[in-house]
Amino acid sequence: MAANETLHARVQEAFRLSPLLWEAQSAALAESQVRCQGLSHFAYPSTRPMMIRPCFREALIKIGLPDGWALGGDTTKMVQIYLVNNAARVRLRYLKERRATYPGGVPTAGRNPARQAYWTPTLFDTDNSLAELCPTNLLLLWDYLDSSQPETGFTLRVVHTVAPGNWGQRTPIDLSVDLPQSLDLETSLVFKDSAEDTDFFADLSEEAADGTTIA
Template sequence: MTREEMFARCDAAGTELAGPMFEALADASVTANAVMESRRAPGWKNAWLFSGLMRTDVRRYFRERGLPDGWELGGNPERSGQLKFVRPSERLEIRVLKESRVTKNGVPAAGASRARKDSWGRELDLFDAAGVDRGSGVGVVHHNELLLLWNYDEEAGFSARLVHPIEPGKYRGVVRYDYSRELVLGSTLQEMRRYEPDASEEYQIMEVDIEADEDFSEGAAGA
């Protein structure tokens, strides 16, 4: 498999996930905003907490409604809602994070985690459908991992892109990558949904373990 063929697979994954992902983001923003407002903590000034809440509720959305055929939920939700979309048949993992506000190109740095550093710095394996590298003939034991980075703008609504970083990067630096694709959906689903209070409703407040937070290595405004 050539690099162009591998990138075409990544493009296909982005096309397949775009619609469900924008719907999930809009849906998750209702609960995330409700929790932030209940704590009198505006979401965009507490991005590390807000992004964790968003991942937690995006996972809930897909657990209830399901992912497109061939995709599974992955990641450890105990780590502040760590979320991945996994396609076992193509050995592909997509980690969901928020765009960074501290790196210069919006791609989160890997931070101090050894596993994240290894993942961020790993080149794409050009394996075939059976998981065998066609160049060396050696079986591949890990997945290719991309980042699905989402963001929100008051005027433009939600945006998201797939990125494949090729280095761990540094805090407030630039994280280099060899692949980036915008996810596009011409729909009002890209608008954030604000919570409308109802006295009969109660929301459970998520306690965030800062030391284990997926974004905390990027600083409070992380990913």
């Protein structure tokens, strides 16, 4: 199987989690609104996103993950959250988009070596003969529909980064997939570039402090 086909197949595994992820994120936003009641979102813009993390994790635990999936991450490190499927060789890291800081919204890896490694595919990932043997690292990103009104709703998507990125610049990706609230016979997997509303892999020439190990 070609490397791109392997990537598509693994994103499909994450795509199947869409309804569950929407349910957990909806519960997390509602719970964070209750817990942060009385605190101005304008005065403390990071308070709700930080509260959403543990609420999202607790919601996933309550709902339960499908067979093959496990919840990972060190809760003592900014409530780190991974969703891992070792059999399918795919991993998701849950983060909030940062459109005010980075064009396109995808966070950079920063200076932490473990994050940089997660953001950067290895040679094995791009070698057609070896791609199936290596895990695919994806980012599960959420954002507010309207950052000035956090109660109005949210978006969820999966992206595949190809480099750690730099502060204030667009983080290079080769895939972005919006996750729908529900799946039915008419729901299809759509791959698109984060900068263009078009169904294709991004042109990489144009896109040019945790240390936790996930098994």
